[in-house]
Amino acid sequence: MDGSILRLPELLRLKAIFKFYIYLEEAHSFGAMGPNGDGIVDYFNCDPSGVDIYMGTFSKSLWAAGGYMAGSRQLVQHLRENGYAHLHATAMPPPIAQQIISAIESLMSEDGKSRLARLKSNSAYFKGELIKRGFFVYGDLDSPSACVACPNMGKIGFILRELRNRGVLATGVSHPAVGTTEGRLRFCMSAAHSKESLDYVVTQLTQVADLVYLRDSKIAENSAKIIFGKKIHEMSSYLQL
Secondary structure (H helix, E strand, O other): OOOOOOOOHHHHHHHHHHHHOOEEEOOOOOOOOOOOOOHHHHHHHHHHHHHHHEEEEEOOOOOOEEEEEOOOOHHHHHHHHOOHHOOOOOOOOOHHHHHHHHHHHHOOOOHHHHHHHHHHHHHHHHHHHHHHOOOEEOOOOOOEEEEEEEEOOHHHHHHHHHHOOOOOOEEEOOOOOOOOOOOOEEEEEOOOHHHHHHHHHHHHHHHHHOOOOOOOOHHHHHHHOOOOOOOOOOOHHHOOO
């Protein structure tokens, strides 16, 4: 949800040493990350067999409903026989199933791949412009989820209302979904966004943020050094054990 990308290659190297299982949740990456839209494995060009369990949703990138669990035949059969979500669920309506199939076929086309590349470009550009202006942005530049830190939750409502008055839609995340000082404004990127529309959002957010003193000049001064909003500990030191 924050747009933080798992360091899968390093995790796979650790798995080879310590023999653990990997459960990969792709609700916000399937259909949006990687040159083919296949998620984090595709993004890092890793071997899909290295991940033991995949979980994702059809309600984000594919604009449908439902979700999926993928893994070994033994795992899938166990979930079919014992999983409460499966035992007590109804069958997926045919129009929803067709929507999923059509969306995946669209992603697999050359036009779909070009849209994925444009989405990645838009995401990196939008977040980079925000960081330059002193906003603290969570997550990774390539993720289409753009979360801007707003530690004072009392400001979130005002900012969202003011942005809406200016034609910009965003969502707010506050306690208890996050910590009491970890509120944020969330923007979702699209391949359909033009550079002009992204610039407009950046300009309007900057103006509104200045009304409530949200920006930090220190972040702007060091924008070239900021790649990820969250401090992600490097795993390389553990690989030498």
